[in-house]
Amino acid sequence: MAKPKRHCGRTQLIPSPPAIVIVVEDPKDSVRGAITTVSRNISRREMYCALEIARRESRYNKDSYNPRSGARGVYQLLHGQKNWTLNKQIQMAVKYMKHRYGTWCQALKFHNLHGWW
Numbered sequence: 001m002a003k004p005k006r007h008c009g010r011t012q013l014i015p016s017p018p019a020i021v022i023v024v025e026d027p028k029d030s031v032r033g034a035i036t037t038v039s040r041n042i043s044r045r046e047m048y049c050a051l052e053i054a055r056r057e058s059r060y061n062k063d064s065y066n067p068r069s070g071a072r073g074v075y076q077l078l079h080g081q082k083n084w085t086l087n088k089q090i091q092m093a094v095k096y097m098k099h100r101y102g103t104w105c106q107a108l109k110f111h112n113l114h115g116w117w
Contacts (some may be wrong), residue, residue, distance in 0.1 A: 017060045027060035029072055034090040042104075049104035050097075053111055075117075 031054050035042060042050070050058075057076040058064035065072050065082075072080030075093040084092070101107040101117075111117045 027062070028055070029038060030062070030086060031090070032062045032085045037087060038090045038094055046104045051106040052108055053104065053117060056111065057117075091103075 020055040028051065032047065032051060035047060035050050039046075039050075054060050054074045058074050060074060062074050064074065064076065066076060069076075069078060071078050072082065073084060073093075074086065075089065075096075077089070077092055077096065080089065080092070096106050097104055097117075101110060108115050
């Protein structure tokens, strides 16, 4: 919006500088979107469980790294690769979850008991 300014008895309109908009995507939303992409028909309950594990493991940080174990990514996978995209991390986590627990909520139950999954 232009601001009026008096100059030599006349009013001039001085344009305002353009607004700078910085969009910061919530990492939780990114993880939710990737889970939805990989697991098309996931229930709300299963989504809650999947997101809760991601929150506990990495706080939704796709670049998370544990130097003690070598675990990487949103779900702290031991075989995770540094160059994996978020979707690849989710694909591998889903594969692991299905093989070991069957469902995200079963994985969360295990996590509740042991502190890891």
